[in-house]
Amino acid sequence: MTQYQSLYRKWRPKSFEDVVGQNHITRTLKNAIKLKRIAHSYLFSGPRGVGKTTTARILAKALNCQNGPTENPCNRCTCCTRIDGGQSMDVLEIDGASNRGIDEIRELRSKIGFVPTEGKYKIYIIDEVHMLTNEAFNALLKTLEEPPAQVIFIFATTAPHKVPKTILSRCQVFNFRRISIEETVEKLTRITEEEKIEIDAPSLHLIAESATGSMRDAESTLDQVIAYSEEKITSDVVRDILGLIPHEIFRQLIAAIINKDTGTGLKLIDKFVREGVELGQLVEDLLIYTHNLSLLKILGKDNSSSLSYFEKTEWEEVEELAKKSSTTAILKIIEELRGIAERIRFHHYPWVLLELMVVRLAHSGEKGTRLTEDGDIRSESKIDKKDIVAEKRGKLKTPPKKDQESSPAKVKITADDKTPEKDNFEQLWSKVLARIRKEKISLYAFLMAGQNVHIEDGELVIGFPKKFLFHKESLEKKENKKKVEEIFKEEASYGIRLKCVISDNESDEALNLDLYEDKDRIKDNHTATAETLKPEEGNKVNSEEIIHRNNIFKKAHDLFGGEFSEE
Ligand SMILES: [Zn+2]
Known part of the structure; x- marks a missing residue:
């Protein structure tokens, strides 16, 4: 019985040409080898799974191949095969995350003096080099300052900003890119064709997309998908495994809006x-x-x-x-x-x-x-x-904030200044809605047509645009009203009367695009009784400011007529 080899291992690039998506790096490295301009230390930085340690191994083979240094390592000589198998005496791969102390680096330094046994160079590949301790970095730095002629360091890191500048400045730095979806799909297609795996194109796209630029992730997802499905792989299966929501659903949702x-x-x-x-x-x-x-x-x-x-x-x-x-x-x-x-x-x-x-x-x-x-x-x-x-x-995530005065057409009263009472009411109302949704979906639909929900004079006020008169009237039916009031009472632990109003005032609607705008809170602050809402003094918005904002809106309205654009 042959042992299953993961696709990532089986399809790991063996020469510079096979490395996907990093042409800018492999070309430079090949040139350097051709011109015999080999640096003493390299830093490969970039996200995980994009080919950093793979490229480091290929570089090691290129330097130590019996035909080398050569841009095209033979992959057949003992040097090449030993490096591929991780058994070379001259190429040492060290995981910076688990060998991060000064002792490991000291040990490494003590061996550096020895001449290479098989190849021409002694090559140290230190992965996740940013994980080394400061002491280890200092010890390493001494070696980098006066590197022995036959020693080459290749550092790899996903976090170059955590590598000390003193180290960085002594390295030739290569920035590895995320691999594009197209490039990933191309390689996955090649793999599945060679491996005779039946899979459709959308599935490969989904896998590539979920890998967010990491070929290793894409290949191990493909492994998983193959293990999971018995026959032809379809995108439904892939979606299932990845827990993905397809773009198509997003498109439908946006289109519906x-x-x-x-x-x-x-x-x-x-x-x-x-x-x-x-x-x-x-x-x-x-x-x-x-x-x-x-x-x-x-x-x-x-x-x-x-x-x-x-x-x-x-x-x-x-x-x-x-x-x-x-x-x-x-x-x-x-x-x-x-x-x-x-x-x-x-x-x-x-x-x-x-x-x-x-x-x-x-x-x-x-x-x-x-x-x-x-x-x-x-x-x-x-x-x-x-x-x-x-x-x-x-x-x-941080759009430029415009000065409201200088840009009246884009007035938007933000609800960023959160206050406990606003949050509380929003949470409470959501709870009520959630329960109604569960218990009586038709009633929920009527409520959803409402806007500007707030508490005023001890009543729960919901506004309805004129065109939702039907929703308003349905909600006002005795049994529906009672249901809302009951559930509200259970959730809030205080009773309240429901009042439905027509709210087709244009400026009102424009200012209340957000259901819980400042304006509502002002009302709450003025009218809420002690047991309902407890506004904090410091969070009150003064009414002059609201009037001021209303004026800005009016100005905008005068300027642009019926148009109201919200930024
Ligand atoms: Zn070779």
Whole structure:
């Protein structure tokens, strides 16, 4: 019986040509060998699984091959095969994480004086070199300062910033890149063809995508998938194993929001909940998806880095979605998701946040910004492309804050200044919604059409836009009202009367795009009784500020008419 060899080991590159995605490095190394300009110490830095130690081994073979130094080690001589098998006396691989003390480095130094036994060089490959202790680094530094002629160090690290500058400055540094999805797929395709494994293209894409640039991860996932499935491997199986949500679902969700198809949006979220998807991760992934969609929308297909994010197979539909959505709408979804991402992990009923987002976004366009492309030209022109480029450069989580005065069209009262009472009420209301959802889904649907939920004069007030008159009236039916009041009482441990109002005042709606804006809290602060909410003095927003903000909104409204663009 032959022992199973993992794909990673079996398919580990044996020559520079086989190393995937690091041409900029292998070319330089080959040149250096050809020109006999070999450095005494190299530092290979980069994420895990991208080929650092593999390249180090190939370099060792290139230097010590019996035909060497050569750019093309033969892989057949004793030197080459011993290095491949990890048995060479001259090439020592040391794991910096487990041999990090000064004793190990001292021992290493004591042996450095010996001449190589088989090859021409004595080569030390120290992996995860940043893990060494300071004493070990100091001992190492002495060797690096006066390296014996036949000794070469190759350091590898995933955290170059943790390597002392004194060491770095003595090394030739090579930065390994993450391997692109296309390159990973290419190699996986070659492997599966050679190994006669039946697997479809979307499956390979999913595996490559989940590996986030690490070939080793991709190969071990493929191993896992092969072990799991008995016949032809399909993307369903891969998704199962990886616990992945396919892009297609994200596309459907965004499309539902854009099309104001609340039903489909809520159904998708319900599906996530039933399938036990980790919603925090879902929001992060959805945020990245939408971010890439915005790049595609604003920069176009040719200039957008989203090219490598979306798979070829999904291009057609993603482009259609980008074409159909307005830039404002996409940015608005990103904004919402950012807010949710910050809160969702601490929320008792995380899906409520997502459902509220779907409903709110689907209804936010009635009076203000349209979500679809047609007729959205004015707000479109207000988007500053520079902001998007800045976002693209990794500022996804901290968008530039605009001075509200100087940019009246983009007024947004933020809900960042969290206060305990606001959080408490939000948590409480989510709890109530979650229970109603479980006990009477139709009632839940009526409630979801409401907005600006707050407590006023000891009553639970829910506003409804005129077009949701039906929802309002249904909610006001005796048995429904009673149900809400009962559940609220059980969760809050105090009774309250439910009051439904029509709230179609335009400025109200615009200011209350976020369900729990400052304005609501002001009301709460003024009216809440001692046993309901206990506002903290320091957190009150003074009413002058609200009036001031209202004025800014009015100014914006005068300037741009019915348009309201939220940044
Ligand atoms: Zn050889």
